Amino acid sequence: MAAIAREYRTVRQITGPLMLVEGVEGVTYGELADIKRADGDIRRGRVLEVNGDKALVQVFEGTSGLAPQDVKIKFLGKGLEIGVSQDMLGRVFDGFGHPIDDGPSIIPEKYLNVNGDPMNPYARDYPNEFIQTGISTIDLLNTLVRGQKLPLFSGSGLPHSRLAAQIARQATVLKTGEKFAVVFAAMGITFEESEFFVADFRRTGAIERSVLFINLADGPPIERLSLPRTALTTAEFLAFEKNMHVLVILTDMTNYCEALREISAARREVPGRRGYPGYLYTDLSTLYERAGRIKGRTGSITQIPVLTMPEDDKTHPVPDLTGYITEGQIIIHRGLHAQGIYPPVDVLPSLSRLKDKGIGEGKTREDHADVMNQLYSAYARGKEAKELAVVLGESALSEEDVLFVKFSDAFESRFVRQGEDENRTIEESLRIGWELLGMLPKGELKRVRDVFVERYYPKP
Amino acid sequence: MISTQGSVIKVSGPLVVARGLVGARMYEMVRVGEARLFGEIIEIRDDDYSIQVYEETEGIGPGQPVWRTGEPLSVELGPGLIRSIYDGVQRPLDALQRDFGDYVVRGAERPALDRDRQWSFAPAVRVGDEVVAGDVLGTVQESKLVLHKIMVPPGIVGKVVKIGALIGNVDTEVAVLEAPKGNVSITMVQRWPVRQSRPVARKLMPTLPLVTGQRVIDMFFPMAQGGTACVPGPFGSGKTVVQHQLAKWADARIIVYVGCGERGNEMTDVLMEFPHLKDPSSGEALMERTVLVANTSNMPVAAREASVFTGIAIAEYFRDMGYSVALMADSTSRWAEAMREISGRLEEMPGEEGYPAYLGSRIASFYERAGNVICLGSDQRPASVSIIGAVSPPGGDLSEPVVQATLRVVKVYWGLDDKLAFARHFPAVNWLTSYSLYQEIVDASADSQVAKDWSEIRTRAMTLLQQEAELEELVRLVGVDSLAADDRLLMHAARMIREDFLHQNAFDDRDTYTSLGKQYNLLSLILHYYDYARTALQGGASLDGLTKLAVLDEVARAKLIPEEARDQFDYLKERITGDIRALLPHT
């Protein structure tokens, strides 16, 4: 039922970003509204609840400067939509899809509701194509595949933006003739961070194949709720209608969740952990689950959400619930960063859950899984020995332990560490991996099959 | 459909309040708005009917119509369930994809059982036979693994007045019964309200093991047919992999897998993998015994709440045929969160962490639908439903309400540990905190059928693991060098149990499933080594020599010995004996 587009001057209450309008008729849940002030200021809102003749409207730009007697509200009879077009590539938008660069306006090919519909699980195709990011800790140990959602768990002051930009720049598939795009969704980040991405995309020419959606830290928090939906709707259009392989970077999800908490508090909902609403999991999943592949279609959506963990605490609701939805996580480590290692990826707690189906013969290399397991376990053993040495002193270490400590140091400085513009092929990552394994006697390589030891163990 | 029509007065997310639905009852299904969205009445106050809507409610507003259906949320039960994938309210996702595209759109509707499929019905009774509820009237070969029994529905008794072999779709009349209140026509399909458990003749204590092929489970924390188990653990600790492994390898006749508020790709994984995996006992594809219910996290939350009931009703129906059924629900926490969300919208008084006060009783009544039973029907056939629920506690904190409510009812607890998962010890089942109350049942069966010292070696191995944990404390304080040689040997043996027995790679073709016989061989091989090594240590052999024996590398790979090559274990045992003897100082 199309609502009668009627204007009301009956705003009765304003609390936080919410506005209560009375005496309305024909208003529906989720409908958009235009909110006009006498002086011409126009804002957007969305109906969060209708009860009889009362509608509760969330104002995207915030309610600052609004007075009940001073505004007219007009219900538009449709949900939040975005006009999409291939011409969006190379352009910068706000959270509603309005251009905010100096370019011309976009002539939409079609309009899409930003909430999207859930992908039918039966229509999904399993992600199994290796994406080479050129970063050893990801490619070899925490392999990213097309259609995966793999977040960066970071903390304030850590170089997650640099890593995300490097991934966006370098990500390729070991196949040619395919179309790529990057959709960049910035929520509540600082001007400097945002500028860093934009400049980086410009510098490398990646901007040509990118669509940027930007809401800065001083922008309206509520816009952060629509921004990732607008961005993902665009990504779906590019992926499934324009056959592109789309990498979506969502940063910073912690800001998004805070905006959600703000709305929830204004509605006086029963708060869950740390004041976040009980439906935070469901809400996040409606974003993250939009990653994927569809049977019979060429394109794909791969997501790299970035989030900063308050106090580096992985059990904080934002990383915790994200981890429950995404297919693994890459953890950025403060200690490694302090040691001057870039990218400071802590490989032990990091995990790509979809790695197994994207690696091996025909995809990367036959020995990939074995090398991965061996590097991982040798590094874990070295770290463990190091911890022991802290408690009991170096002298408590056996000869073997000392060897593994050496190994883990070399692993950090030669394998984990790499240049910000160093784009390693999977072959190169494997080569470095084998060089490091060469530090250990063959007998210690229990996770590598003998044939591969014969074939790849460095000759003295 | 009943003609009474009400109208919407309030919409708040998945909750709609309507007025004017005179005569409507609790849990009756309604259709909401012009889009005819599915909904269910969950609260009645005067003339205000609160409805949880199973689809996105955007565009619904006051004044829009609401229709009664007169029926509670029900499932269709009949041939065609096997190999299906349904959403939380039993809409067939394959048919929706075929007819409505790659996204689940609102108002999309298709019958749960495909009316175009023809089934061949073979009668099992004759005209003139007296039958009661549960009696098998005939059978349909539903899949290679499932002989579907068409039963007299609950509540009906009578004399068969018409029956015969025929081919038809599920709506075809297969028999007519002369009942006290007149003739009853029986088709191949029954409808059943999901929130109500299907009746049985009687419930029994579980007596048979549910063999899973997972070593840590079968050996240390076994499951029983008709039992209940839970798998709590933080994210990434391996809950889903455990559930998938059980769905693949548990020796149940029917598997119902409920993906409740979890990832879409995990369902795709099952859909793509199961048709290619072979059931170890029959050699047929695992999909031939599987029903999937997939209400992923991004699908409507009210349908998620319904999904576990849809799953359990289907499971009970197959149980009624006399089968052992296992149901996996991943994750019950998402189900509880769906309840919490609806309860919040109803503005109910919240209990702990915002969950409704009835959380505990809902969880208990769900698990209570598991059980070992005697089915309805004159042949007194035994059957069972086992339930294995994953729990996803926020931050891995086990004190939270869903874990606690679950632990009060389930009998098996497989606690997954993130520390083990980080150390890539999979399955990350913590052997010090997990438990199974079905141990005796399984011991009795394994001691008589696998090896008479099954329970003995299990107890010994567990003792070693516990002693190892104590010694580890000590090592942390004083270093391994200060331990006596026999303690160090014990730690070595315990480590072998962990790495060579407990570690089980779900993604390795051979390691993914281990029969009970091979589990026994593997564990007794390690204990054999420990016994001989201990004696040799006393006899003067060096610890270093004992722990670095070359044959131990082969023991480490023994889990990959093919099922049929059992003699390799004997060979390894002999080598261990010989090699250890060679280490003894010559006298």
Ligand SMILES: Nc1ncnc2c1ncn2[C@@H]1O[C@H](COP(=O)(O)OP(=O)(O)OP(=O)(O)O)[C@@H](O)[C@H]1O
């Ligand atoms: N038995 C196993 N063998 C090998 N790898 C395993 C095993 N169990 C778990 N894993 C590894 O752990 C990862 C996470 O497991 P899983 O997806 O089951 O976790 P989960 O507890 O269900 O997490 P979530 O709560 O986020 O759904 C898997 O992708 C796999 O890499």
Ligand SMILES: [Mg+2]
């Ligand atoms: Mg899981």
